Amino acid sequence: MFRTQKYHAIQVDAEKCIGCIHCMKICPTEAIRVRNGLAEITGERCVDCGNCMRVCPTEAFYLLQDDLSLLGRYKYRVALFPSVLIGQFPEGVSDDQVYGALLKIGFTHLYEVEQPIQWMVEAYRDHHAAQSSQGPMISAFCPAIVRLIQIRYPSLIDRVMLINAPHDLAAHYALENLKAQGIDPEETGVFYIAPCSAKIAAVKNPLGEKESIVDGIINMNEIFNKVMAIVTADPGIATGEFRENLTREGILWCLPRGEARLFKRKSMAVDGVANVVKMLERMEMGEVPEVEFLELRACDQGCAGGIMVSGNRFLNVERLNRRSRKYPQAADHNPEGPSKKKVLQSLILHPIEPAYVFQLDKERGKAMEKLARINRLVHFLPAVDCGTCGTPGCRALAEDIVRGKASLQDCIFLQERSNRDDGSDLPALGKLERIWGSNRFNKSKREDTHEGF
Amino acid sequence: MVIEQQYFVKGGDFSRAGIASSETRKLLKQLGISPEKIRNIVIALYEAEMNIVAHAREGTIRISITRDSILMLLEDQGPGIPDIEQAMKEGFSTASSKVREMGFGAGMGLNNMKRNTDLLEITSTVGTGTTVRMINYF
Numbered sequence: 001m002f003r004t005q006k007y008h009a010i011q012v013d014a015e016k017c018i019g020c021i022h023c024m025k026i027c028p029t030e031a032i033r034v035r036n037g038l039a040e041i042t043g044e045r046c047v048d049c050g051n052c053m054r055v056c057p058t059e060a061f062y063l064l065q066d067d068l069s070l071l072g073r074y075k076y077r078v079a080l081f082p083s084v085l086i087g088q089f090p091e092g093v094s095d096d097q098v099y100g101a102l103l104k105i106g107f108t109h110l111y112e113v114e115q116p117i118q119w120m121v122e123a124y125r126d127h128h129a130a131q132s133s134q135g136p137m138i139s140a141f142c143p144a145i146v147r148l149i150q151i152r153y154p155s156l157i158d159r160v161m162l163i164n165a166p167h168d169l170a171a172h173y174a175l176e177n178l179k180a181q182g183i184d185p186e187e188t189g190v191f192y193i194a195p196c197s198a199k200i201a202a203v204k205n206p207l208g209e210k211e212s213i214v215d216g217i218i219n220m221n222e223i224f225n226k227v228m229a230i231v232t233a234d235p236g237i238a239t240g241e242f243r244e245n246l247t248r249e250g251i252l253w254c255l256p257r258g259e260a261r262l263f264k265r266k267s268m269a270v271d272g273v274a275n276v277v278k279m280l281e282r283m284e285m286g287e288v289p290e291v292e293f294l295e296l297r298a299c300d301q302g303c304a305g306g307i308m309v310s311g312n313r314f315l316n317v318e319r320l321n322r323r324s325r326k327y328p329q330a331a332d333h334n335p336e337g338p339s340k341k342k343v344l345q346s347l348i349l350h351p352i353e354p355a356y357v358f359q360l361d362k363e364r365g366k367a368m369e370k371l372a373r374i375n376r377l378v379h380f381l382p383a384v385d386c387g388t389c390g391t392p393g394c395r396a397l398a399e400d401i402v403r404g405k406a407s408l409q410d411c412i413f414l415q416e417r418s419n420r421d422d423g424s425d426l427p428a429l430g431k432l433e434r435i436w437g438s439n440r441f442n443k444s445k446r447e448d449t450h451e452g453f
Numbered sequence: 454m455v456i457e458q459q460y461f462v463k464g465g466d467f468s469r470a471g472i473a474s475s476e477t478r479k480l481l482k483q484l485g486i487s488p489e490k491i492r493n494i495v496i497a498l499y500e501a502e503m504n505i506v507a508h509a510r511e512g513t514i515r516i517s518i519t520r521d522s523i524l525m526l527l528e529d530q531g532p533g534i535p536d537i538e539q540a541m542k543e544g545f546s547t548a549s550s551k552v553r554e555m556g557f558g559a560g561m562g563l564n565n566m567k568r569n570t571d572l573l574e575i576t577s578t579v580g581t582g583t584t585v586r587m588i589n590y591f
Contacts, residue, residue: 155488285474286496286565359485364520364591367484368454375456 007205008046009064009197010053012039016060021387023052023061028273029152029357033400034390044357047147048198049273049298050307063197063308064204066216071106074189076178079107080170080214081193081223083114083251084303086323087316088224089231095243095323097236101227104234107191109178110242113170114250118334121249123163123347124262128292136268136294137161139259140349143202144298145276150207153280154354159294162349166253167192167203171213172346176339189215193223195254195306198298207352220308249330254303255317256295263293272300360402374398382413382440413440456480456518462505464531470506473514474499477525480518486591494589497569498525500562501585505529507548509582525570525587533579541567 019037031045032052039052039060053061071077079102086098102110114120131137138159140146149156171190178188192214194200200217252258260267268291270279276296283289299305304320305313360374361367377398385393389410391400400406408414413436416429433440458480460473478495486494498514505512509531517524534540541563567573572588 154482155492157488281475284478284492284495285471285499286492287499354488356482356485358482360483362485364484365454368456368518368520371480371483372454372456375458 007201008041008043009048009200009204010041010046010050010061011064012041013060013062014038016058018058018060020057021392022055022057024387024390024392026051026055027392028148028277030392030396032392033405034387044355045151047144047151047298048196048201049144049148050197051273053197053307063194063200063219064217065194065200065219066191068106068218068222070216071189071191074215075187076109076183076189077107078109078111078174078178078188078190079193079218080111080113080167080174080190081220082166082195082254082303083112083320083323084195084254084306084309084316085193085220085223086112087304087320088309088311089228089319091319093231094236096239097231097234098227099239099242100234100236101230102223103237103239104230105223105226109174110239111170111174112243112246112250113166114253115170115243115247116173116245116333116335117166117169117247117250117253118330119173119340119344120163120166120169120253120347121262121330123344124161124259127161127163128263133158135159135288136291138294138296141165141254141259141295142198142297142299143207144196144198144273145296146207146352147198147201148273148276148298149280150352151355151357152277153284154356155284156280157352157354160352162351164347164349165199165202166250167199168213168347169343172343173339175213176337176343180339191216191218193218193220195220195303195309196299197307199306207349220306221310224310243327245333245335246327247330247333248324248327251320251324251327255320256297256302258295258302260293260295263291266291267293267295269295269297271297271302271305273298360399370402373402377401377408380408380414381411382436384413384436384440386412388412454520456516458516458518460514460516462502462509462512462514462529464506464508464510464512464529467506470503471499473502473516477516477523481523484518490589490591493569494523494525497566497573497587497589500566500569501525501527501587504562504583504585505531508532512582520591522588522590525585525589527585527587528582529584530582533581533583534575534577535579537575537577 017038019034021034023039024032024034028049029045029047031042033040089098099110138161140160140163146160149160192203194217203214203217204212206212256271257269260269268289270276301313301317304316360370378395381394381397383394389397391397397406401408416432420429474495477498478491481491505527509529512527512529515526570587571590574586577583
């Protein structure tokens with residue numbers, strides 16, 4: 001049984017959440033509601049893009065992750081981390097210093113995940129050569145995007161290229177390497193230093209895979225702080241052996257056009273979840289870009305803008321660009337090895353089933369009745385999408401009412417209107433009218449404006 | 454039970470074109486229609502909508518969704534189509550160069566509609582307008 005159920009890494013801290021509506025308004029799948037003064041995430045809709053975390057004024061969101069103390073359980077402790085970890089450090093901090101600090105923290109083996117990237121490139125090329133359908137393949141690199149397509153754009157799920165992301169490449173590569181050295185997998189703990197919520201969810205509970213390959217997830221922010229504290233006083237040691245297979249393309253993989261560059265002009269790269277949504281909307285309408293490969297990333301500037309990546313995303317990109325020039329090109333560095341075939345095989349994902357989370361009812365007749373009711377209800381709602389009812393907008397409230405999760409009385413505009421109908425002309429209504437216009441408080445039908453689902 | 458929607462389309466307004474197909478797509482998703490069926494419906498409707506934008510002065514789109522089917526009725530006030538049979542041929546286009554520059558008018562429109570719908574009827578009066586009726590069964 002392959003996992004298809006929803007799991008999400010983003011959690012709400014009830015102590016910190018002030019129940020404002022920033023997160024609810026920005027969520028690309030309308031997964032958040034405010035209830036009892038707290039943000040509530042609907043698991044089946046959450047794609048772990050991290051938009052809510054970015055806009056939260058009180059840092060009330062946290063991620064499910066593991067503690068560094070977990071390292072103590074294993075004799076061999078493997079750290080897997082994306083190149084953006086290195087991109088955060090200021091000029092003058094060398095690769096050796098960062099790697100040295102990671103060893104000091106307690107890891108015994110270090111694998112920057114984008115290696116050997118040439119194997120990944122081969123997997124992409126093989127897949128591309130084997131595919132028969134017309135139009136672009138969509139990269140499965142960004143797990144938030146894969147989940148977004150799965151629930152919001154199910155007709156495009158067939159376009160998703162069923163190849164794993166570099167963290168799987170590195171995990172399998174590392175395990176095979178250690179096995180070759182005679183190290184017992186039972187004594188080995190594999191830890192992934194995650195740049196974002198989506199990667200955490202993907203590693204903890206992967207779509208299209210049997211089970212997760214890692215033993216623990218470590219927050220990149222925590223590692224960054226610990227490494228920073230060490231490198232300021234430590235010149236570092238020679239750690240080049242860990243980067244034998246690191247190449248220019250590998251370092252740049254997680255940045256915009258990192259994958260797309262493989263397909264040269266027959267490719268397109270879009271970053272930022274709002275931009276990706278616009279692109280996918282068009283594609284569902286049949287306006288498919290004439291390219292062979294689409295790289296879609298939820299974060300602006302790719303993983304350099306990851307929710308757990310510190311510092312300025314543009315500076316991170318610049319530093320990684322500069323760093324990459326010190327490394328050989330992937331084409332000149334394609335290590336062969338006994339494990340290659342096995343690793344390549346493990347990169348292939350099983351087909352991902354679409355999830356119809358926006359369906360109103362499993363039974364068509366009932367769904368139609370509900371839809372008709374929503375269409376009637378929205379005409380009574382004020383179309384200001386103020387969010388005071390705890391849903392992202394008026395149409396979302398109508399949907400929630402029909403799903404039995406809210407009521408018309410949740411709308412403060414309707415409350416004021418019914419007060420007026422009762423004959424109690426409150427001074428507050430006059431004030432509200434001055435802001436929103438008197439039409440908002442009339443029963444007359446008006447055009448609905450909110451998009452909704 | 455029938456769910457009805459109506460949209461007004463203004464000729465030449467390419468920037469806003471696609472509203473009817475986009476909205477319809479969302480409704481069909483909520484009804485749990487299969488992605489393949491939605492894809493066909495939306496492509497056909499989008500093409501038809503674009504035809505109004507590209508050729509007509511204005512038009513109305515009426516959508517009626519029942520348990521088993523969707524009826525799309527598009528009526529426009531525009532130049533009309535003198536020879537519908539010829540217009541159905543792939544590559545035939547009367548779109549202006551301006552429209553073509555925007556990436557439309559490749560002459561695939563009517564064909565694309567036909568491919569993606571179960572029933573297509575076009576009636577047209579030159580100088581008055583065109584009516585397109587499409588039905589897709591779920």
